[in-house]
Amino acid sequence: MAPTLGRQPGEAVELERVVGPSGNLAIRGQQFWLGPARVGQLVRFWIDCDMVHLSIGGTRVKTVRSHLSVNDLAIVVAQGAVPSGPPPLPATLEPGGVVQLERAVSRFGSINLGGRKFLIAESLGGRQVGIWIEGPTLMAFDLDTRELLRTGSNPVPLEQLRGLRRVRPAGPPLR
Template identity: 50%
Template sequence: MTVTFRADTDLIHLLIAGTRIKTIRSHLSVTDLAGLLRHGGRPAGPSPLPLDTAGRPGVVEVDRTVNRDGKVSLGRHVVLAAEILAGRRVGARIDAGTLAFFDPETRHLLRTRPNPLTSAQIIGLRGARPAGPAPQPSTEPVGVQRRASNSGVVMVAWQKIALGRVHAGKTVTITVSDTELAIECDDGTRTVRRTNHHPVTRIKAHRPRTAAAHA
């Protein structure tokens, strides 16, 4: 494969088919760059990695696949995205203090985490590219399942809803919007007002604590 080197006195970027593969600190002087121009080099275009006026990395994005533990690899760091995202392809928008995980197709915000990476580590990230618009939370309702407790209570996004003992042990489907929780029960759908704005972190109901006895 043909590798293109984009070099200045600060950084050297390695690109294949226009995609940045790796970035390292430059050891080249102005004289070295002039020598490269005389031996087949050409003036470079814009840097593939945006930098601010102090030479620090600007906001960048990378794509990663979340592992089964809900984590992604960013350089030497393994960062928790969310267990609910296991196996999913996500984008990570990286700025000075925050990691924003988002859906690459819709740019809907999925999770935000503190950024543990230094400027040098951000520069060296595989597949980094200039960031697009900041991802925004989805406004679409989310469907989840919950298994009612022995007292007929379910919890969604840290909010408890009492369904009654007649529903103890049953699995119900709940549609979560910004303002309401719609619970589909055997006796119809109940709608209650949301009392907080905690995100939904679990979709599926927990399995029963013990296996059912068999005759």
């Protein structure tokens, strides 16, 4: 497929979709769970081959790794996506920056960060939680509601944060 005028293959694109009754959206096979509370809302997608940012009403609500290829992006452009501006989040972690990631809490209440186990809360055992790291503070939060569940000290230095899997700049503030 030929690129559109002035656009290189694989460059970021934007498009909008309305959240359906299931609370789930999909683009070229990649699914995005937004939940039933978001049904009927208009979601703006910023997509490249590395990241997907979802915004509602100008506020970014989710950022995930992209599973889309250069060919997938060409197809969504052919279906009406437009070239995008800069991403809503910086691509690199800054010193003192706030980051988040997702982890499964073991049945004993711990998570794994950088090959080391850290106790979060035994009561959260078996749950998938968000981890928000801001300077010396580590917070566990509910991924659907963004409600704060636990707070503790951050055991991971900045240079190690960059190497953690699925770490990204933080999303909207926690409740």
